[in-house]
Structure formats: structure tokens, C-alpha cells
Amino acid sequence: MNVFYLPTAQIGTISFPEEESKHIVKVLRMKEGDGFCVTDGKGSLFDAELVDAHPKRAMAELSNQRAGYDIRDFKVSIAIAPTKLNERTEWFLEKATEIGVDEVKLFASFHSERRAANVERFKKIVVSAMKQSVKSKMPLIEEMVPFEKLVKQEYKGQKFIAWIDDDVKEKLCDLYKKGDNALVLIGPEGDFSKEEVELAKEYGFVPVSLGEARLRTETAAVVACHTIQLINQMK
CATH class of the missing domain: 3.40.1280.10 (SPOUT methyltransferase, trefoil knot domain)
Known part of the structure; x- marks a missing residue:
């Protein structure tokens, strides 16, 4: 499963910065309709579908937010x-x-x-x-x-x-x-x-x-x- 990081991730349509966009489109060669996951780095994991395979500003539709995906009771x-x-x-x-x-x-x-x-x-x-x-x-x-x-x-x-x-x-x-x-x-x-x-x-x-x-x-x-x-x- 491919996971990408976007600190501002939330349910809905989001756009990736150029570095992540290049990795998604040019390196992994993902196409519109492909699925992956996005994390906000704060404890939530989202399902994502690529809706715009632009190499500099790729966009995805996020759904199914799993808050506390791997949060533990201890630090x-x-x-x-x-x-x-x-x-x-x-x-x-x-x-x-x-x-x-x-x-x-x-x-x-x-x-x-x-x-x-x-x-x-x-x-x-x-x-x-x-x-x-x-x-x-x-x-x-x-x-x-x-x-x-x-x-x-x-x-x-x-x-x-x-x-x-x-x-x-x-x-x-x-x-x-x-x-x-x-x-x-x-x-x-x-x-x-x-x-x-x-x-x-x-x-x-x-x-x-x-x-x-x-x-x-x-x-x-x-x-x-x-x-x-x-x-x-x-x-």
C-alpha cells in the first residue's frame, strides 16, 4: 500500500505539493482512478483516489478517515x-x-x-x-x-x-x-x-x-x- 504525507489532509478534494505530485505521477506512474492512502502525520489515515494526475499539483479525493489509526496508550x-x-x-x-x-x-x-x-x-x-x-x-x-x-x-x-x-x-x-x-x-x-x-x-x-x-x-x-x-x- 502506497502512503503519502499531507499535514493538511481532510475529507474531500486535496492537492499535493510538487515533490509528492512528482513521486505519485512520474515515479510511481499512477493514473486517475488509482487508489492509495494519505496520512496527516497526526494520527489519521485516509483512503484516497487520484482525480488529477498532474505532475506538479496532483489532486486526490480523500474518504474514510481512520482517526487514531496507530495511536497507543503509552508514549x-x-x-x-x-x-x-x-x-x-x-x-x-x-x-x-x-x-x-x-x-x-x-x-x-x-x-x-x-x-x-x-x-x-x-x-x-x-x-x-x-x-x-x-x-x-x-x-x-x-x-x-x-x-x-x-x-x-x-x-x-x-x-x-x-x-x-x-x-x-x-x-x-x-x-x-x-x-x-x-x-x-x-x-x-x-x-x-x-x-x-x-x-x-x-x-x-x-x-x-x-x-x-x-x-x-x-x-x-x-x-x-x-x-x-x-x-x-x-x-
């Missing part, structure tokens, strides 16, 4: 220190969107190799992954902030910090409570400093392990996201 938030190589962070964003992430917080910490992030580029990555995996809710990507500011932000739910340390015995899969909102902090390749971990603990974050394997930043973030989703899918 998954991942806070990550962007990797030195952008493609690794982009890989995480793609996979986390497929698995199901609601919010991605970007931060810079003591050992961070990257102090700035192209959020607009990241948004394009999640839009593409959202369409590919037939999701109806686009993950929120926040602007990058210092670690100290991040941990002080209010969050309603369980808060964890994934930390590689011999003293950290408890695992995320054992401490996370099914149905709760969860925020997991994932550090840079050099991990968090002890001072950062202590600060996070002061603000209610619980140090956890993601398992026995030593993981890259982007892999750890995907594992954290998948762990929470898997626990919530278990009976």
Missing part, C-alpha cells in the same frame, strides 16, 4: 546524543519510526562528537519512514539542547538513563512497567560521564543496562525503543 521517547556520522543517527530515526517512537530528543553531552544537528533533514527521514511503514503519526523531533537542560525538563512517565557500568545491574526490560510512558537517555560513543549520570539521577532518571552486548549509540537507541514496544505487545 516512547528516546533522547540521543547524535553520532559523529550523520547517517548513523538517520538510521536510528528510520528504524525507530518503523518500530514506533513518539518523540526524539537531541542533546549534547560531555563526550559528544557532534554539537549541532540538521533537524529539518531528520524530519525528512522520519516522514519517509512513516510512509514506508504505514504509520499515521509522525514522531516529534526536538531541537538539540545541552544535556543539563534536557534532564531538567518535565516528563510524565518513567525515566531511564542507559549507562555502561559494572555497578548497573538492572535491565530496562525488567524495570519498565507495561503501559507507562517512557523516556530513555542514550549517550554518545564515549558514554555519559559519572557527573552526568549523577545529575540525571537527581532529576529522577534510573540507570539501566540494555543487555550484555556493548552497543553503538544508534543501536542502543533502537534496542531501547524496541524493548518498550515489545513489552507492551506481550500478553
